[in-house]
Amino acid sequence: xxxxxxxAFNRFYTNVIGALDYxxxxxxxxxxxxxxxxxxxxxxxxxDAADLRGELSLDAGYLSRILNKFEQxxxxxxxxxxxxxxxxxxxLTARGRETAALLAERANESVGALLSxxxxxxxxxxxxxxxxxxTILADGHRPRPExxxxxEPGPGDLGWIVxxxxxxxxxxxxxxxxxxxxxxxxxxxxxxxxxxxxxxxWIAELDGRPVGCVMCVRDEAPAxxxxxxxxxxxDTRGLGIGDRLVRAVVDFARGVGYRxxxxxxxxxxxxxxxxxxxxxxxxxxxxxxxxFGKDLNGQDWRxxxxxxxx
Amino acid sequence: xxxxxxxAFNRFYTNVIGALDYxxxxxxxxxxxxxxxxxxxxxxxxxDAADLRGELSLDAGYLSRILNKFEQxxxxxxxxxxxxxxxxxxxLTARGRETAALLAERANESVGALLSxxxxxxxxxxxxxxxxxxTILADGHRPRPExxxxxEPGPGDLGWIVxxxxxxxxxxxxxxxxxxxxxxxxxxxxxxxxxxxxxxxWIAELDGRPVGCVMCVRDEAPAxxxxxxxxxxxDTRGLGIGDRLVRAVVDFARGVGYRxxxxxxxxxxxxxxxxxxxxxxxxxxxxxxxxFGKDLNGQDWRxxxxxxxx
DNA sequence: GCGATATCTCTGACTGAGTCAACCATCGGA
DNA sequence: TCCGATGGTTGACTCAGTCAGAGATATCGC
Numbered sequence: 001x002x003x004x005x006x007x008a009f010n011r012f013y014t015n016v017i018g019a020l021d022y023x024x025x026x027x028x029x030x031x032x033x034x035x036x037x038x039x040x041x042x043x044x045x046x047x048d049a050a051d052l053r054g055e056l057s058l059d060a061g062y063l064s065r066i067l068n069k070f071e072q073x074x075x076x077x078x079x080x081x082x083x084x085x086x087x088x089x090x091x092l093t094a095r096g097r098e099t100a101a102l103l104a105e106r107a108n109e110s111v112g113a114l115l116s117x118x119x120x121x122x123x124x125x126x127x128x129x130x131x132x133x134x135t136i137l138a139d140g141h142r143p144r145p146e147x148x149x150x151x152e153p154g155p156g157d158l159g160w161i162v163x164x165x166x167x168x169x170x171x172x173x174x175x176x177x178x179x180x181x182x183x184x185x186x187x188x189x190x191x192x193x194x195x196x197x198x199x200x201x202w203i204a205e206l207d208g209r210p211v212g213c214v215m216c217v218r219d220e221a222p223a224x225x226x227x228x229x230x231x232x233x234x235d236t237r238g239l240g241i242g243d244r245l246v247r248a249v250v251d252f253a254r255g256v257g258y259r260x261x262x263x264x265x266x267x268x269x270x271x272x273x274x275x276x277x278x279x280x281x282x283x284x285x286x287x288x289x290x291x292f293g294k295d296l297n298g299q300d301w302r303x304x305x306x307x308x309x310x
Numbered sequence: 311x312x313x314x315x316x317x318a319f320n321r322f323y324t325n326v327i328g329a330l331d332y333x334x335x336x337x338x339x340x341x342x343x344x345x346x347x348x349x350x351x352x353x354x355x356x357x358d359a360a361d362l363r364g365e366l367s368l369d370a371g372y373l374s375r376i377l378n379k380f381e382q383x384x385x386x387x388x389x390x391x392x393x394x395x396x397x398x399x400x401x402l403t404a405r406g407r408e409t410a411a412l413l414a415e416r417a418n419e420s421v422g423a424l425l426s427x428x429x430x431x432x433x434x435x436x437x438x439x440x441x442x443x444x445t446i447l448a449d450g451h452r453p454r455p456e457x458x459x460x461x462e463p464g465p466g467d468l469g470w471i472v473x474x475x476x477x478x479x480x481x482x483x484x485x486x487x488x489x490x491x492x493x494x495x496x497x498x499x500x501x502x503x504x505x506x507x508x509x510x511x512w513i514a515e516l517d518g519r520p521v522g523c524v525m526c527v528r529d530e531a532p533a534x535x536x537x538x539x540x541x542x543x544x545d546t547r548g549l550g551i552g553d554r555l556v557r558a559v560v561d562f563a564r565g566v567g568y569r570x571x572x573x574x575x576x577x578x579x580x581x582x583x584x585x586x587x588x589x590x591x592x593x594x595x596x597x598x599x600x601x602f603g604k605d606l607n608g609q610d611w612r613x614x615x616x617x618x619x620x
Numbered sequence: 621g622c623g624a625t626a627t628c629t630c631t632g633a634c635t636g637a638g639t640c641a642a643c644c645a646t647c648g649g650a
Numbered sequence: 651t652c653c654g655a656t657g658g659t660t661g662a663c664t665c666a667g668t669c670a671g672a673g674a675t676a677t678c679g680c
Contacts, residue, residue, distance in 0.1 A: 003421045009440040010330070010421070013323055016447060018367075020320070031637070050657060057328075062638055064659055086646045086657045111313045111320070114447075121545030122446045129442035130319040136428055136436045137326060156477030158490050162497070163469025170465030180468050181501025187472070188498045191491025235431030341666065360628060372667055374630050396628040396675050 020110050027103060033058065034066050035103045041076065041092050042100035048087040049078075075099055135207055143206055145239045150202045150248055153213075157203050158187045161213045165231055172234075173268060175292035182292075186228055190215060198225075198256055202248050204232070204241045211236040214245040216252055219262060225253040227263040230272055242275045250279055254305045261305055267297040276301050330420050337413060343368070344376050345413045351386065351402050352410035358397040359388075385409055445517060453516055455549045460558055463511045463523075468497045471511075471523045475541055479602070482544075483578060486603035496538055500527060508535075508566055512558050514542070514551045521546040524555040526562055535559075535568040540582055552585045560589055564615045571615055577607040586611050 020026075027035045036056055041047065053063050067090060070076045075096035081087040092100065118126060153161075166180035190201065194217065204212030212232040219226040227249050232241045253261045263281070265272055281301040289298050330336075337345040346366055351357065363373050377400060380386045385406035391397040402410065428436060463471075476490035500511065504527065514522030522542040529536040537559050542551045563571045573591070575582055591611040599608050 003418045003425055005437050005440065006421050006425060007417060009444060010327055012444050012448075014327060017320055017324060033637075048657090053657090059639060060658065061640080061660075068659090084647070084657080088658070107317060108313045111316050115313060115316060118446055119545065125442055125545070126446045127315050129439040129446070130315065132435055132439035133443065134319060134322050136432045136439070137424075138322075155480030155487070155490065156473040158487075158494060159469050159471070159473025159476050161469070162472050162494065163466040166469050167466030177465070177468075177501055180465065181498055184468060184472065184494050184498035184501055188491055188494035191487055191494055235429070235435070343666070358628090363628090369668060370629065371631075371669080378630090394628080394676070398629070 016114075020114060026106050026110055030103070033062075034069070035107075037063070037066055038070070038075070038096070038100045038103060041090060042097060042104070046089060046091050048081055048089050050087055052090070070096065073099075131207070143236065143239060145241075145244075148204055148206050148211070148236075148239060148241055148244070150204055150244060153201045153203050157210060157213075158191055158201070160203075160210050161201075161215075161229055161231070162187055164210075164213075164233070165229060168231065168234070169292070173292075173294065175294060179292040183229065186215070190217060198258075200252060202245055204245060206236055206239075206241075212241045212245055214249055216249045219260075221260070221262075223257070223259040225249075225258040225261050227261060230263075230275075237271070242272065243278065246275055246279050250303065250305070259304070259306045261303040263301050265299050265301065267299055273299075279303065326424075330417075330424065336416050336420055340413070343372075344379070345417075347373070347376055348380070348385070348406070348410045348413060351400060352407060352414070358391055358399055360397055362400070380406065383409075441517075453546065453549060455551075455554075458514055458516045458521070458546075458549060458551055458554070460512045460514055460554060463513050467513050467520060467523075468501055468511070470513075470520050471525075471539055471541070472497055474520075474523075474543070475539060478541065478544070484604065489602040492602075493539065496525070500525060508568075510562060512555055514555060516546055516549075516551075522551045522555055524559055526559045529570075529572060531570070531572075533567070533569040535563040535571045537563075537571060537573040540573075540585075547581070552582065553588065556585050556589050560613065560615070569614070569616045571613040573611050575609050575611065577609055583609075586613075589613065 030038070033056075037052060037058075040052055040055055044051075049063060049067060052058070053060055056063075058066075067076065067078065067088075071078060073095075074093060077091050077093060078088050079091070081089045115123070162180060162183045165183045166175075166177070169175040169179055190199065199215075199217045201215045202213065203210050212230075214230045215228040217226050217228060218224075227246070230242065230245060232245070250261060261281075263276065265276070267273070267286070281303045283299055284302045285300040287298050289296055340348070343366075347362060347368075350362055350365055354361075359373060359377060362368070363370055366373075368376075377386065377388065377398075381388060383405075384403060387401050387403060388398050389401075391399045425433070472490060472493045475493045476485075476487070479485040479489055500509065509525075509527045511525045512523065513520050524540045525538040527536050527538060528534075537556070540552065540555060542555070560571060571591075573586065575586070577583070577596070591613045593609055594612045595610040597608050599606055
C-alpha cells in the first residue's frame with residue numbers, strides 16, 4: 001500500500017462527495033457548513049457553542065454568526081450555560097428539528113440516488129469495505145481485546161479455517177498444498193461426524209470478521225482430547241486471542257470430563273508454543289518429519305487436566 | 311446497507327480529507343483548486359483548457375484566471391490549438407513541473423503522516439477496501455467477461471471453495487453444516503491425492519478476487535470424469551463465468567481422453583442446470599433424497615465426450 | 621457560401637464562505 | 651486578588667468561486 005493509493009482514493013472520493021451536493025440545492029437556504037452545524041445539533045440537541053466549535057473545527061466568529069442566523073430563523077435558542085456563564089447553551093426549537101429533518105431527508109435522497117446505481121449484489125461488499133476503511137483510519141484504532149468475541153462456527157466458517165490455514169502457512173513458511181489437504185481432511189471429519197458435547201470449534205471474531213479459530217476433538221486414547229488448528233490472523237496478534245482460544249479449549253475439555261489434552265505442532269511455530277506453555281502444556285515428544293514440502297520438527301504436547309489446575 | 315451507512319462514511323471521510331489539508335499550508339502559495347489544476351497538467355502535460363474544465367468541472371472564467379496566474383508565474387505556456395483555434399493548448403514549463411512536483415511532495419508527506427498511523431499489518435486491508443469502494447462506486451462499473459480469468463488454485467483457494475459453497479447454499483437454500491462437510495471431504499480427497507494430468511480445479515478470478523470454481527475428478531466408472539463443485543458468486547452471475555468453467559472442464563476431459571463426463575446436482579439449482587444443458591449434458595436419472603437438512607431431488611447428468619462434439 | 625447556433629476563451633462585476641483581530645466577560649489557579 | 655486562558659461577539663477583510671456578456675471560431679442546415 002503506497003501513499004499514491006490513498007491519494008488516488010482521496011481524489012476519487014472527493015469527486016463522489018462533490019457529485020453528491022452539486023449546486024448546493026441540497027442545503028438551500030443554508031450552506032454546507034450551516035447544515036453540518038444543524039446536523040450536529042440534531043444529534044445532540046443540547047450542546048454548548050464551544051462543543052460545536054470543537055466538533056466541527058469552525059472559526060469562533062464564523063460559528064457565532066451562523067448561530068445568529070439560526071436564532072433569527074427561529075431554529076435555535078441560546079442561553080448561558082449553568083456551569084459556566086461564558087459558554088452558551090444552544091437548543092434546537094421544534095422548527096429547528098423540522099428543518100434538520102428536512103435537510104437530512106434531502107441528503108438521504110441524494111445519497112439514495114447514488115446507492116440506487118450500485119447493484120444490490122454489490123451493496124454488502126460496499127458497506128463492508130467502507131466499514132473497513134473507517135475502522136482502520138479512525139484515529140486510535142487499536143482493536144481492544146474486549147472487541148473480540150468467541151463464537152460457534154456458522155456456514156462457511158469451516159471453509160474459512162481451511163482457507164486461512166493454507167494461505168497463512170504458505171505465505172509464512174512456504175508449506176505446500178498438502179497442508180491444505182490435511183486441514184480440509186480434519187475439517188471434513190469434524191463436519192461429517194462429531195459429538196457436540198465432546199467436540200467443538202471456536203471462531204474468534206473481531207468487527208464481524210473471523211480472525212482466529214481452534215478445534216477440540218476426541219483423541220484415540222481414552223479420556224483424551226486433542227487441540228487442533230489453532231490460528232490467529234497476523235494483523236490481530238498481540239490481543240491475546242490465541243490465549244483465549246486455548247483457554248476455551250482447556251476449560252471445555254476439563255468441563256466435559258477429559259483427563260488429558262494433547263496437541264501436535266511444529267517447532268517453527270514459536271508464538272503458538274509460548275501460548276501452549278503458558279497454559280501448562282508440556283513437551284512429551286519431538287520427531288523430525290518431512291511434510292508440506294518442508295523438513296519439520298513435529299512436537300507432541302500434553303496437558304494433564306485432572307491436576308489441581310492453575 | 312443503508313443510506314445512513316454511506317452518509318456516515320461521507321461525514322467520516324470528509325473529516326479525513328479535511329485533516330489532511332489543514333490550513334492550506336499544503337498548497338501555498340496556491341489554492342487547493344489551483345493545485346488540482348497543476349496536478350492535472352502534470353499528469354497529462356499537454357492538454358487544452360477545455361479538457362481541464364471538463365475534468366475538474368471548473369467554471370470557465372475561474373479557470374481562465376487561474377491559468378493567467380500560472381502564466382504570470384511562468385508555470386505554463388498557452389498557445390492556440392492546431393485543430394481548433396478557439397481552444398487553448400496549455401503546456402507546463404520546466405518551472406511548472408518543478409512546482410507540481412513540490413506540491414505533490416508536500417501532499418505525499420501529509421498523506422504519509424496519515425498512513426504512518428495505521429499499523430503495517432492493516433495496510434493491505436485498507437488498500438483492498440479502498441479499491442473495493444472505488445470499483446463499486448465508479449460509474450459504469452459493470453465488470454466485463456474479459457476481466458474474468460480462469461487459473462489454477464493457489465494456497466487457500468480450496469478452503470475458499472469450501473467456505474463459499476457452504477455460505478452460499480446456506481443463505482440461498484438453507485442447507486445445513488452437512489453440506490460444508492461434504493464439500494470439505496471432496497476438497498480434502500482432491501488435495502491429498504489427485505493425478506494432475508487427469509484431475510484438476512479451476513478458479514475464476516475477477517479483479518484479483520475469486521468468484522467461481524469447478525473441479526474435474528476421475529469417476530469410479532472407467533474412462534469417466536466427474537464434474538463437481540461448480541459455483542459462481544451471485545454478484546458476478548450473468549458474465550458467462552459458469553459457462554466458461556464448464557467449458558474448461560469439458561475441453562479438459564475430452565483432451566485427456568475421458569469418454570464420459572458425469573455430474574450430480576439437485577433440481578433446485580436451476581441456473582446451473584441450464585448451463586449443463588447448453589453444453590450438451592443429458593439427464594439420466596433423478597432420485598429424491600434427504601440431505602443437508604432438506605428434502606431434495608438429486609439428478610445425474612451425463613455428457614458423451616466421444617461424440618462428434620458441438 | 622450564408623446564416624443560425626453552439627463552443628471556447630476571456631474579462632468585469634459580483635457573492636458569500638470563511639478568517640483574523642480586537643474586545644469584553646468570565647473562569648481557574650497562584 | 652491578580653493574571654493567563656477560554657468563550658463569545660462584532661467589524662473588517664480576503665479570496666475562492668459564480669455569473670453574465672462579448673469576441674472569435676466551429677458546426678450544422680440550407
